[in-house]
Each structure stands twice: as C-alpha cells, then as structure tokens.
Amino acid sequence: MRRCLIHLVFITLFLIAAAPGAAENEAETVIMKINDPVVQVDGMPYEMQVAPSVSDSTTMVPLRFILEVYGAEVGWDAEAREISVRHNDVEIRLEPGVAEAIVNGEVLAITGAPVIENNITLVPLRFLAEKLNYQVDYLPDTKEIIIKQLPPPNRPPVAEFEFEKDVVPQGETIYFNDKSYDPDGDIIVESKWTGRERAYFASGEYQVTLEVMDSQGNWSEPFTKTLTVTDEVKMDRLTYNLHYPIPGEPLGNITNFNVLDLDQVNPDVSIDNLKVMISNSPETVLEDGILFSDFFSGETRLYYHHINGSGENKKIIPLLINQSDAPVSLLIKRAGIAGPGEVMAVGRSAAYRYLDFNEAGAKYIELQPGQIYKLNEEINSLVQPGATVDGIFDVDALGELLFQVIVTGEHSTMEDYRHLTILNKDDVHIRGTFPAANRSLSIQLDGTEPVRLVVADGNYDEFLTGHDNQSNLPGNDSQQSKNLGNCGVTYKITIQARERMGVIFSPRGGVFSGAGKWESDGGKAFYLPNKGIMQPQTEFALIGVIEPGQEKVLEFIPPAGSFLPVNLIFLPF
Incomplete structure (x- = not known):
C-alpha cells in the first residue's frame, strides 16, 4: 500500500507546476531569486509552488518548471523511479535522493542529490547549466539568478x-x-x-x-x-594518364623506353639580356652578416634561398636600398615568396607562386634617398633553426638600387644592418649576378618516335656564367661565378607536334619537386609532381598532352632545393 502511495505522489509532482507555455514557445530568459517563488519568464511574472533554495552551498531549482520553459521533455518512470529529461541531443536520467545522473548513457556524480519539496522535484542548478548548455549569471546587488538557454554546441560534420x-x-x-x-x-x-x-x-x-x-x-x-x-x-598507368591528362600527375616508373637511349631534340634557342642576381651561398647560414650585395638598375630578377643553420631564430631579409640623392621608382612585376619551411617544399612553393603570379598583384613604389625597403615585408622574416626561406622577384628600377640579403638576430633592428660584414661563400652553392636569365626554346616535333629535351645539364643546355661582384664593399674583388643548375632562369618552351604527343617530366640529377605552367591553358601553374616528390631516373610525371597541329608554350623555372638536370620526354601516342 505504501509503495503505491509513493508512486502516486511522484506522478502528481510531475503533473503540477508545469511551466507557462510549456514547450510550445521556448523562453529566452528566466530570472529568479533565492527563497522567492515569483519568477520572471521573458519579463512576465509567474509564481512557482516552490521557491529556489540553497542547500549545502548548492543552489536548487524546480526541475520541471525550468526545463519546460526551455522546451525540454520531462518524464517519470514509476516502476524504475527515474526522472527522464530530453533536450536536443542530451538525455538525462535522475533518481530522487541519489547524487548520480546518467547523461547519454554515462554515469556521473553530481553535487547535491535531487530532493522533493511540496511534491516538487528540485535539482542543482549548476548540474543543469553544465549538461543542458545554460548560461547562469548571478547579480549580487539584486540577488537575481539569470538563466539563458545558449545555442546548442556546434556538432561536427559527418563524412560519408x-x-x-x-x-x-x-x-x-x-x-x-x-x-x-x-x-x-x-x-x-x-x-x-x-x-x-x-x-x-x-x-x-x-x-x-x-x-x-x-x-x-x-x-x-x-x-x-x-x-x-x-x-x-x-x-595501364601511362596509357590512362595520356588519355585523361592532369598536369603534374605522377606516372611512377615507366618501362616503355630507356630515357638516355632516346634521341635529343635540337631546339631553336633565343635569350635576352635580363640579369638575375642570386643569393644562395652560403646556403646554410651560421652567423649574422651580409649574404649578397650588388647594384642594379632596369629590369632585373632578384633571387634568394637560404637555410638557418645557426641554432637560433634569425631574420633573413632581402633589402632594396636607395643610396643615391634622388628618388628611384620601382615596379615589382612578378614575385614568388615562400617559407620559412622545409627546403624542398619552400623551393617548390616559391616556383609555383612565381609562375602563377597575377599581374594585377604588381606593385609600384618610390624609394626616397637613403630609404631601405624590405622585399618580403608581407611575410614573417623570422626563420626558425633548420627552416628555409626563398624568394623570386622580377623588378624594374628607374635608377640605381642596391640589392642586399642580410641575416640578423631575432631582436635586431633595420639600422643594425649597417654594421654587418660580408659572409664568405660556401664554395658549393651560387652567389652572383648573371646575364641572360630568360631562355626561349622552340621545338617542332614531326617524328613518330619518342625524343627528349635536356634542361640545365651544363652541356647541351649551358649554365650561365656571371660575377660575384659585392661591389658596395671596398676591397672585395669581383669573382667569376657559374650558375650550376641555372637557378633563377625561366624557360619558355614552345612546342608544335604533328602527332598527338604526351609531354613527360623526368628528373635525372636527384630528387625533384617543382612547378610548371602551360601559358596556352589559361596560364594556371601546376606542381611537378602534383603530390609528393619524384625520385631521379625511376619516377616520372605527366606535364600535358599536345594535340596534332597544336602549339603550346610551357614555362618552367628550376626550383631551389631540387636537383638538376631534368629531361622532357615527347611521346607520340
């Protein structure tokens, strides 16, 4: 008899004191006070049968009233003696007198067990706020408790x-x-x-x-x-990629031919007088100093590639300095900047960004007498130990400017550069000013057998010869320098074919990761390869396909961090 009476009491306490509006119109704000049964629901007063109270430093509030104000579902399982709460993706089960709750199947301890007062269940407010995403604020001056339902937490997407x-x-x-x-x-x-x-x-x-x-x-x-x-x-892989070409797509190992057995094409070659200034020696920087220094005017390509080998953070900065007594106008026509990062990834990214540069991004500046301008001002100059930076710039100066690449400490200022001295070359990598930095090749393919074009081997495709001038520093004599690998040289290769022709990239000198661009295909650059890196001699990548009678122009620049030479293979199919 007593058990039946208890069940009846619990059924009754869930039937009375329901919140105004229940779940039909969810409230935005509830304001209540301790020991005051009058509550404000979106500015409208309502009287609860039981006021909020404090028990053992825990604020207890009427469960059903609060939940139904915010659109939650509340139920009572008489047989199991459980209170159930459902709201959004949260399911809670409580038992009066038990300081535990089951939240989405997980048993959790709670501070303050649910209690019954005047047939109304009260639960800890902090527990509701944490599990049902309420915002609770207490105003000491008015002793008001303000409760707001926060938006549900953002759920992650579902992959399928x-x-x-x-x-x-x-x-x-x-x-x-x-x-x-x-x-x-x-x-x-x-x-x-x-x-x-x-x-x-x-x-x-x-x-x-x-x-x-x-x-x-x-x-x-x-x-x-x-x-x-x-x-x-x-x-097979080669046939598939020739019929469904994607520039840069890896082809794995090709056994259809031996590259070095293929005949070489003899392109028509033309060069221009554009200078390229290269700062790549010492490639691994161990101390503060000047890595490169030379004067230029007119159209020039500026190129730097260095690794911080000092064991501490450094700034590696390419500078333009106006040492004349008149302003010098400068147009930055094209640029590719990358790093700090891993050496091959940085070289690949700089080449890609240079080839993919939009002429709308060209920048005009005017350097006043004595002004120092950072070429890489748009990126972080701070280079962590072991990291690499790389930059390629095509500029046009209407007057003489000094191009310097410097390395300084993390906290050095631009004025500190005046006290730096020139660093010695490492006798392996490139430093100097080289003429003829643009190379145009024209190829007419009339045969039906695969042939190859050799790029940057120093024999069939000669390396540039220049001088390491360092002309701003007294006592430094100009030294002859050879551009091994033709770094900073752009190749524009015009190709015409009588047969349908696959153009395949083959690194020969070492691991390779770079970029190219078909000017006739909307001028969009692509990575070579478009994922990963290529091993020399055993791995290939597709550059593209030329249809019979079609003329296409490929632009390529040797990337820093990769090895030259490379071969372009022309495969009729």
Whole structure:
C-alpha cells in the first residue's frame, strides 16, 4: 500500500507546476531569486509552488518548471523511479535522493542529490547549466539568478561517400558519390581524402578514407570504405594518364623506353639580356652578416634561398636600398615568396607562386634617398633553426638600387644592418649576378618516335656564367661565378607536334619537386609532381598532352632545393 502511495505522489509532482507555455514557445530568459517563488519568464511574472533554495552551498531549482520553459521533455518512470529529461541531443536520467545522473548513457556524480519539496522535484542548478548548455549569471546587488538557454554546441560534420562500383578492373575511372553532410546545416568547406585515386593499376583491396571540415572549423570522424581492384587490366598507368591528362600527375616508373637511349631534340634557342642576381651561398647560414650585395638598375630578377643553420631564430631579409640623392621608382612585376619551411617544399612553393603570379598583384613604389625597403615585408622574416626561406622577384628600377640579403638576430633592428660584414661563400652553392636569365626554346616535333629535351645539364643546355661582384664593399674583388643548375632562369618552351604527343617530366640529377605552367591553358601553374616528390631516373610525371597541329608554350623555372638536370620526354601516342 505504501509503495503505491509513493508512486502516486511522484506522478502528481510531475503533473503540477508545469511551466507557462510549456514547450510550445521556448523562453529566452528566466530570472529568479533565492527563497522567492515569483519568477520572471521573458519579463512576465509567474509564481512557482516552490521557491529556489540553497542547500549545502548548492543552489536548487524546480526541475520541471525550468526545463519546460526551455522546451525540454520531462518524464517519470514509476516502476524504475527515474526522472527522464530530453533536450536536443542530451538525455538525462535522475533518481530522487541519489547524487548520480546518467547523461547519454554515462554515469556521473553530481553535487547535491535531487530532493522533493511540496511534491516538487528540485535539482542543482549548476548540474543543469553544465549538461543542458545554460548560461547562469548571478547579480549580487539584486540577488537575481539569470538563466539563458545558449545555442546548442556546434556538432561536427559527418563524412560519408559511396563508390559507383565496389569492384573495378585496373585502369578504370573510379567515381565517388560524396554524401557528407553537417547536422547543423553548416557548409562543408574542406575534404581530406586518403587512399583516393582516379584509377588503380594493381589488383588488391584499397581502403579509401574521407574526412570533412565545416565552416566552423570542426572535422568529422574518418569514414572508410574498401574498394576491390581485379586482375583485369583496362589501361595501364601511362596509357590512362595520356588519355585523361592532369598536369603534374605522377606516372611512377615507366618501362616503355630507356630515357638516355632516346634521341635529343635540337631546339631553336633565343635569350635576352635580363640579369638575375642570386643569393644562395652560403646556403646554410651560421652567423649574422651580409649574404649578397650588388647594384642594379632596369629590369632585373632578384633571387634568394637560404637555410638557418645557426641554432637560433634569425631574420633573413632581402633589402632594396636607395643610396643615391634622388628618388628611384620601382615596379615589382612578378614575385614568388615562400617559407620559412622545409627546403624542398619552400623551393617548390616559391616556383609555383612565381609562375602563377597575377599581374594585377604588381606593385609600384618610390624609394626616397637613403630609404631601405624590405622585399618580403608581407611575410614573417623570422626563420626558425633548420627552416628555409626563398624568394623570386622580377623588378624594374628607374635608377640605381642596391640589392642586399642580410641575416640578423631575432631582436635586431633595420639600422643594425649597417654594421654587418660580408659572409664568405660556401664554395658549393651560387652567389652572383648573371646575364641572360630568360631562355626561349622552340621545338617542332614531326617524328613518330619518342625524343627528349635536356634542361640545365651544363652541356647541351649551358649554365650561365656571371660575377660575384659585392661591389658596395671596398676591397672585395669581383669573382667569376657559374650558375650550376641555372637557378633563377625561366624557360619558355614552345612546342608544335604533328602527332598527338604526351609531354613527360623526368628528373635525372636527384630528387625533384617543382612547378610548371602551360601559358596556352589559361596560364594556371601546376606542381611537378602534383603530390609528393619524384625520385631521379625511376619516377616520372605527366606535364600535358599536345594535340596534332597544336602549339603550346610551357614555362618552367628550376626550383631551389631540387636537383638538376631534368629531361622532357615527347611521346607520340
């Protein structure tokens, strides 16, 4: 009899004292006071049957009233003696007199067990605020407690995709149906695939994983599916990429021909008188000083590439200095800046940004007498130990300027450069001023057999010869210098072909990671290769395809950090 009476009491306490408006119109703000049964709900007064109270330093509030004001669902399980709460993605189970709660299946201790007062359940306010995303403010002057329901926490997106086919032959294009979504309706702004390829060229099972990020910066959990590739061969890797070309796409190892056995093409070559000033020696910087110094005027290419080997933070800064008594106008026509970072990645990025430079980004400045201008003012000059910086600039000066590259301590000022001395070369890398920095090649391909073009080997394609002048420092004699690898030289290669022709990139001198650009394909640069790096002699990348009778112009600049020479292979198909 007593058990039945207890059940009836609990049923009653959940039927009375419901909040005004219940869940139909959720409130924005609730204001209450300790020991005062009158509560303000969005400015309207209501009287609760039980006032908020303080027990053992814990503020206790009427459960049903607060929850239903904010649209939560409250229930009572008489048999289990449990109070249940559901709001958004949160489910809570409580038991009167027990200082524990089950929140989304997890048992948690709470400060202050739920209590019954006048048949009304009271629970700790702090517990509700933490678990149901309430903002609680206390105003000491008025002793008011202000409760607001905060927006629900942003949920991460959900990654999901399907293969059009789960089982495919080698060399067949794989179609992916991306079904990712965000439960909050945020835009998915980035997708990160692992193991995804356009096609696969060996039998086996391949795991493909997708992660997505929403506009709030939240990443999904990884979603993985397995694709089965059979023994059937529809196309090999080379054939597939020639028919579905993407510039920079890795081709792996090609066994169709031996590169060094291919005939070499003899292009028509023209050069201009553009100078390139190169600061790359000492490549690894160990102390403060001047890395490069020379005067220039007119159209010039300025190039620097250095590694901080000092063991402490350094500033590596390319400077333009007007030492004349009149203003000098300067146009920065083209630029590619990268770093600080890993040596090959920095060289690759600088080459890509230089080739992809939009002429709308050209900058005009006027240097006043004595003015010092930082060429890389838009990026952080601070270089951590072991990190590399790289920059390429095409400039046009209407007067004489001094180009200097300096290295100073982290806390040095620009005025400190006046006390720096020239650093010795490392006798391996390049420092100097070189003429003929633009090289144009024209190739007519009429044959039906693969041929090759050699770039930057010092024999068929000669290295530039110049001088390390350091002309601003008395007592430093000009020394002859050779530009091994033709760093800072742009190659514009015009190609015409009678047959449909694949253009393939082959590094010969060492590991390679750079960039190129087809001027006739909208002028968009691409990475070479477009992922990873290439090993010499055994790995290749596709540059593009030339249709019969078509003329295309390829622009290429040797990237710092990679090895030359390279070969361009022209493969009829």
